Amino acid sequence: MAGTAARRPMRADARRNYERILAAAEQSFADHGANASLEGIARRAGVGSATLHRHFPSRRSLLEAVFHDRVEALCARAREHARSSGPAAALFSWLHDLNAYAAASHGLVASLLHDGRDADLLEQNDDCKKMITAAAGELLQRAEQAGEVRPGMHAEDLLVLVSALSLATEGHEGDAQAGRRLLDMAIRGMRSHPCERTTDFGS
Template identity: 40%
Template sequence: MVRDEERPLRADARRNRDKILAAAVRVFAEEGLNAHLERIAREAGVGTATLYRNFPTREALVEAAHRNEVAQLCDVVTELLAAKPPYEALRAWTRLFMDYATAKLGMADALRALAASGGDPYARSHDMIRDAIATLMDACAAAGAIRADISPADMFAALAGIALTSAKPEQRAQAERLLDLTLDGLKSAPA
């Protein structure tokens, strides 16, 4: 017998769930953990019953919103590599990482409260992000576009540092400069 949480969602239910998650990220980023769930439902264009059917608790919604943001960030790697040369795909992805970091910064209080209550919103996110970076860096290295002596863990640390110092929306120009500096440092030296 298939349990409810294992059944695939109907297309309309999937769309509603996605709209709720996107609205949750925006509203939690603006208002923090105490944001009204009714506002999230309203911004998603669904009723509160639909929100609670998908996410019975505030904590479940915070965790799902964060995991969804990480999944979207990591899933786009394949599309970027199909559409752009590897180095340009890596460059584009670092900008998406900063978008993610900005959203995460806005949700920081909600994520901290979830962790304090025993939840682990970061359970797989760091591994997923490192894997995404590794895929991009492997493609770049295979193309001879970047140095081979920098690990995905090093790159993740650099991106996390930039995010810690420059993730606020008003700091975006600084973040762009720091990303360019980091990426320039990755480039292979000319032969």
């Protein structure tokens, strides 16, 4: 995980503070963009500014940690779906998880894109990109091997699709619901038998 504090073992209280800061930062960045107040994040986490800066010496290190933490959580969800659902259901449920996160975090994404100073986080964080692409690829491969989705799709295309849907519906009334509806339409096109009834995987 990004951040110097994550590269060495932490005491239990330090780990709790670290996790509180990450949770507060994720919500603050989603609400207010990449320039969200670090002091506000510290207050939301219930820690002092010195504690925040001890764990995350710079805004950039905190942004990197938030991205990495979310990617790890999404990859864990992919494994959970693979264990508990059939191949196509696992893939489509996970795409809805990814879509929900993209919708929840679009304030941060839009801020990065428009501000430009840290926009490379979206493109140059190779570890996160590899992790999320591998998770998508494994689910897609299982669904293809089971004959439940059309052949010839690529994991990278699925990630671009979800990102594009999030950006396309940003600012619309009921944007999260619109994103889910559009993703369901795309999912119907992915199926090897598109006429099959689409389950509400976003529920």
